[in-house]
Amino acid sequence: xxxxxxxxxxxxxxxxxxxxxxxxxxxxxxxxxxxxxxxxxxxxxxxxxxxxxxxxxxxxxxxxxxxxxxxxxxxxxxxxxxxxxxxxx
Numbered sequence: 001x002x003x004x005x006x007x008x009x010x011x012x013x014x015x016x017x018x019x020x021x022x023x024x025x026x027x028x029x030x031x032x033x034x035x036x037x038x039x040x041x042x043x044x045x046x047x048x049x050x051x052x053x054x055x056x057x058x059x060x061x062x063x064x065x066x067x068x069x070x071x072x073x074x075x076x077x078x079x080x081x082x083x084x085x086x087x088x089x
Contacts, residue, residue, distance in 0.1 A: 032056030
C-alpha cells in the first residue's frame with residue numbers, strides 16, 4: 001500500500017512539473033503578444049507584435065531553463081543524500 005501512495009505522489013508531482021513548464025512558456029508569450037497588438041493598434045505599426053512575440057518566447061525559454069535547472073539540481077541533491085544515508089548505515 002505504501003508503494004502505491006509513493007507512485008501516486010510521483011505521478012502528481014510529474015503532472016505539476018509539466019503544468020509548470022506549460023505555464024512558464026505560455027504566459028510570457030501571451031502577455032508580450034497582447035502588448036505587441038496593443039502597441040501596433042495604438043501607433044498604426046505592424047512590427048511590435050512580431051518583436052514582442054519573440055521577446056516573450058525568449059523569456060519563456062529562459063523560465064523553462066531556470067525551472068529545469070532547479071529540478072535537475074534538486075534531483076541530484078536527493079541522490080547525494082540517499083547515497084550518504086546508505087554509506088552511514
